[in-house]
Amino acid sequence: MKHTIKATWMRGGTSKCWVFERSELDVPGFTTDEVLLRLFGSPDPRQIDGVGGGSSTTSKAVILGPSDEPGIDVEYTFAQVGIDQAVVDWGSNCGNCSAVIAPYALKRGWVEPEDGILTVRIRNTNTGQILIERMNLDGSEAEAFIPGVPFPGQAVDIGFLDPAGATTGALFPDGKELSTLSVEDEDPRTRSDITATLIDAGAPVVIIDAQTAGLGTADFRQWPTACTAEMPRLERIRRAGAVAMGLAKTEEDAQRAIPKLAIVAPAESGSDADIKVMMLSMGAPHPALAITGSVALTLGAHHPGTLIAQQLASAPDGELRLQTPAGLITTWQRQIDGQLAVGTSRTARELADATLSFDPAGERTENPAVILAQGTGLDEQQLEPDPPPHGRRTVFASVAAFAVLGLGATLVGGGLLNPPATTADGDYAGETLEVVIPLAEGGGTDTWARFVGQELVHDIPGEPGFAPINDAGGEGITGSNRFASSAADDGTELLVSTATTVVPWVLDRHVVKYSFEDLEPVLVNGTGGVIYARTAAGVKSTRDLIDRKKPLVFGGISATGLDLTTLVAFDLLEADITATFGFEGRGPVNLALQRGEVDIDYSTTSSYHSAVEPIAKEGSATVLMSFGQLDEHGEVVRDPNFPDAPTVVEVYKDLHGKEPSGPKLEAYKTLLGLTYTYQKGLWAPKDAPEEAVDLLRDSAHELSGDEEFNKKAAEVLGGYPIVADENLSQRVKDAYTVTDETKGYVTALLKDSYGIELD
CATH class of the missing domain: 3.40.190.10 (Periplasmic binding protein-like II)
Incomplete structure (x- = not known):
């Protein structure tokens, strides 16, 4: 029996989210997680049978309602809905999606403006944080543009009320505005002291300067890529900060998500910005700036002894203009009703009112991953957030993999009755093929990799599971570097390459730590x-x-x-x-x-x-x-x-x-x-078993001749064939051989015509 659910589709900041009133998600016999996953069409990288947008910024939900608590107008919960995994993350807030709360509350009549100004007091249940949102409705400030959105929307000021110490209990968890961290060197037998500001407001953040980060001589536009070479050391700094802030007992115990790491440098003379900043989140450069992290930076700027304040040409005047990789973001600090509020401005726009269909029959008969998710009896409080890349396993994904693969293994005394799986015995039975995509979800490379990977596993003897893993950052260099240093060499992990990752390698950029000479091509595919x-x-x-x-x-x-x-x-x-x-x-x-x-x-x-x-x-x-x-x-x-x-x-x-x-x-x-001509490819480590690489390549070659596949592939591959024949290695080797004359010409062209010197 189908169940209908009313929802509103809205853009908040640079995200899109479906907005639900709490009662709408109460479907008898189903948890909220199960309802959201079915509505969004997850797990499926395209979310083709649901309302999800196929990317992390468009697979979000806001669940809200009027509050009974005095002084609070609206309570809301944020949900990040998994895309290719049947999991919902309830562990954080989204500052961008928060922007939809005030416009929605106004539309529903839960709040009323006064003299053309709407003020809404909000509690986020994920974090317990109180937010105050303000909208000017008299027309003078009604619409605005923000970086990352090509069209205007309703301007919404979002302020975090008294944000200091929400996680650790103190604005400066170690009691100092400027701290010295002892950080392990590349040689673990030695350590070095570095200067940092450890601050907790909105989110815990470790602030260091560009010189400490190894970016002192790099052009700011190159920071997201240039930091790739420094990433292991930056991660050690972040983990040392976690221990100093009391967030972890040891550096090994530090969580991946907190604290965040911010790198700051003085703004250029004549710039509209007060400071340059890049934030690292989950081991990669943030494309703009996490709003929660911007709160910490703003409060830190108002304390003269902090590292960020020392980088400013003058004390902030109530506003702080931060130059980020995506553009200029302005934050503010002010008193509201006698309480300190720190925030920024976003925009919001309603896209559609909708009635969504939740089909329990379809949920229970068409999607084995979600069928098993329902059978676990887990609710949202029991769910774990996604672990880091190259090791993602959740309760749902693990159980689903067993169902899809049809293993039916029996556990006896902690061991499996079946013999261990192997990739060198003529099939991939019992294995999962992990495909590392070093670019963000939703792009052309991501779409290509998921399509090809899903089709390829059906042609591989033993029909392994398929696990696409996005490891984005640094123009694709970050994930490729990580693959080169840590990928399993048994043929179960493959790397996706594209022009974005091939060209920096050809140009010998120092941030590139991978080499296609150390990889073996499984298949290549062109475009035009x-x-x-x-x-x-x-x-x-x-x-x-x-x-x-x-x-x-x-x-x-x-x-x-x-x-x-x-x-x-x-x-x-x-x-x-x-x-x-x-x-x-x-x-x-x-x-x-x-x-x-x-x-x-x-x-x-x-x-x-x-x-x-x-x-x-x-x-x-x-x-x-x-x-x-x-x-x-x-x-x-x-x-x-x-x-x-x-x-x-x-x-x-x-x-x-x-x-x-x-x-x-x-x-x-x-x-x-x-x-x-050879734009995209799948690669295995050079040390992978020859039998495994041959099996993968033979399977890809068989797939390339499949008429049904080529019909389905017409749109995604654009009519350009998959190449995986016996001459592939030599063909690719020839194509990837670049003469010194060509390298010299390209280097001179970039420098002389565009002022770009290769690092």
Whole structure:
């Protein structure tokens, strides 16, 4: 029997969340966890049969209601709903989703504005924290923009009331504004002293300066990547801070989530910012700034003896302007009704009112992972948060794996009757294939890896389980480094590669600690792409790329990632181009082009039909050329997905009346092979058993010839075949061999044309 549940879909800050009133989730016979998992369509990386968005920022729930407690208007609980695992995390709050509380309470009539100002007092039940939210409804401050969201929303000021000491009982847990930590060196027999501020407000945070973090000479824009090489030492500092703050008895016992680590440096002269800051969360650079962490930084800035205060040019005037990797974030500190409040501003917008269908029959018959989850009898108080990457196991996931694999093993005296599983005996029975994806959930690489992995395991003899693991950070370098240093060498762990991780290795960046020479390819897959331009910028054909009065502006993410192939193409063509880097993805660049902020961009095949084709048809953009593909002889030929688009090489001949040649052409062909023809791959450690690698590769080759698979793969793979034949190793080795001449040319191009010196 189906059950209907009313909900409201809202964006809060840079997250999206489903908002439920508490009574709506009371379904007889089911726990709240089970209801949320079924509604969101979990476990499933696409959440295709539910309302989840397939990423950590869009698989969130807010459960709320009016409060009976005097002085509190609304109580709410935040839930992070698992995506590929049947688990709900109740252990934290989400500052972004908190922004929806005041607008929702106003809509429901639980609170009333006074003189055009709405003030709502809120208790978060996850943490016990009291929040005060304020909305100006008179029109002057009703809508605003925030970094990371392309459209405006209702401005909501979010203040944490008396946040000091919520976890440890004191603002400065060791009683000092400036502390000395004894931190283990790379050689564990020695230790070094470092200076830090240990502060507890909103969340416990260890604050160090950029010099201590090993980032003193790095450009701030490169911090998220540059810190990769320092990550083991930074983690040791964080753990030493946990002990000093009383959060752990030993450094080994320190939790992964708290304390957080913040790295600060003085703002540049003339900048709008007061300070530069990057926060590490769960072992990776935070893309912006955790709101709870910003509370600690703000309070610390108001205490002259702290490390952050010492980095400021002047004392804060009630507001603190923090330069983060995502942009400028402003926090404030003020008195509200005689109590200290620290906070920032977010925006919120209602997206839809909905009636959701909860289908118990479907829950119990179609999803074995959730069936077993229901049978455990666990409630949300018993659930554990996800452990760190490379070892994720939850009650739900573990039990589900046994069901899916059909092991039916009998436990006797603490051992299994069945013999131990192995990968070198001709099948993978009893194993789980972990695929490490070094980029965030929801992107093109993540979608590719989950699709290919799910299909591949069905062709592997023994049909192992499949566990995709996102280990994001540092443009894919962080997770790749971690894989290289700690992956199991038995063939049960594979690494996903993409242009984002291949190019930094090719360029010998010092932050890269992995090498594709130490990995064995299991399969590779290519893609294609086009270069297109804004028609209003005066671009109607490829002839408009040269002899311009004003250069075209290219919107880039990182010059040392996939963008590099495009930059080399521009240089080969002698196009009049300048560039601006720092966009968070091709989607934001596409929007910037449509707004007239940049003039020229590129798109891979997977996003061409949704992002480029519509604006080309309406005449606001012109498709100029495709990148092409490398044939078996290493020559550039037309992309079968863009048969009418000339290649970069063809455009050169048309513009200059001759065939291209020399280092620029060789560099272009090299990068084309690395970043497009062989763009993505699955790799095993070099020391993995030869029998296991051969089995995986043979299974992938069999999959590549499966008609049913290729039909399903048409959209995800864009028609580009999986390659896993007997010549794969040599083919990839040839493609990944980059001459010193090409490296020298690329290095000079980045330095001379874009002011980027490789580290």
